[in-house]
Amino acid sequence: MPEAVFDDDCAEAPSAWGVRRLRPLTQIGRAALDVVLPPLCLSCQTRITAHDALCPACWRQINFIRPPLCDRMGLPMPFDIGGPMLSAAAIADPPDFDRARAVARFDGLMRELIHAFKFHDSHNARRLFGRWLVEAGQEILKDADLLVAVPLARWRLISRRFNQAQILAIETGKQAHKPVRPFALVRTRATAHQIGLTRAQRSRNVAGAFRVPPSELPAVSGKAIVLIDDVVTSGATASAAAAVLKRAGARRVDVLALAIVSDAHS
Numbered sequence: 001m002p003e004a005v006f007d008d009d010c011a012e013a014p015s016a017w018g019v020r021r022l023r024p025l026t027q028i029g030r031a032a033l034d035v036v037l038p039p040l041c042l043s044c045q046t047r048i049t050a051h052d053a054l055c056p057a058c059w060r061q062i063n064f065i066r067p068p069l070c071d072r073m074g075l076p077m078p079f080d081i082g083g084p085m086l087s088a089a090a091i092a093d094p095p096d097f098d099r100a101r102a103v104a105r106f107d108g109l110m111r112e113l114i115h116a117f118k119f120h121d122s123h124n125a126r127r128l129f130g131r132w133l134v135e136a137g138q139e140i141l142k143d144a145d146l147l148v149a150v151p152l153a154r155w156r157l158i159s160r161r162f163n164q165a166q167i168l169a170i171e172t173g174k175q176a177h178k179p180v181r182p183f184a185l186v187r188t189r190a191t192a193h194q195i196g197l198t199r200a201q202r203s204r205n206v207a208g209a210f211r212v213p214p215s216e217l218p219a220v221s222g223k224a225i226v227l228i229d230d231v232v233t234s235g236a237t238a239s240a241a242a243a244v245l246k247r248a249g250a251r252r253v254d255v256l257a258l259a260i261v262s263d264a265h266s
């Protein structure tokens with residue numbers, strides 16, 4: 001039986017029939033919306049030509065991560081040798097995930113957009129972030145069987161009302177036509193914020209923080225998984241989550257995030 005595609009709107013797998021049937025309606029809806037609400041930049045509210053986008057001035061403020069990249073950590077490398085490259089950090093201290101990719105550096109406007117998304121879910125930001133994730137994750141998504149989100153600790157879920165990594169995973173799955181298992185990985189305990197901790201402290205902080213529930217084991221076993229997170233700070237959380245998925249039988253685990261703290265692996 002094929003994996004269920006988790007859809008946040010209807011909680012059902014959209015059939016090919018359903019997608020074909022809905023598309024013209026969506027287009028009509030969009031055209032009507034343009035008359036009532038002209039498209040505005042998600043950051044500065046300037047009028048623009050397309051929905052769910054940034055104006056050129058805001059777009060230029062995002063520090064998009066561009067190749068050449070360290071194949072493992074996904075961080076930019078100073079030069080291109082014309083094939084897969086590994087950074088010194090990836091060689092010295094390899095993480096438990098196979099490859100990581102991120103849309104942009106976690107600074108300036110990107111930080112503001114993610115912060116706003118954490119506290120006020122917006123459909124427009126969700127669609128833009130989904131497009132960015134699909135583009136940045138092209139290479140790893142094409143090999144993926146399944147998308148899984150990095151779960152938040154319960155107390156953080158309550159304070160933020162929803163888990164933004166789950167929302168991003170669902171949106172990315174929808175846009176990349178990949179199945180999502182939103183509950184394949186759960187937190188076993190709350191962890192302290194990673195900011196300000198040393199590498200060793202970060203690893204200790206997240207050790208044993210995740211598990212795969214027994215009911216999810218058949219879905220995870222033998223699969224190539226892309227783990228979705230909003231921000232990768234140290235790589236320790238993603239690495240701990242990847243280790244748990246691999247122990248549960250995952251064939252490979254790649255990481256796809258909206259942003260990465262640029263000195264995360266130094």
Ligand SMILES: [Zn+2]
Binds near residue numbers: 041045054055056059
């Ligand atoms: Zn703008």
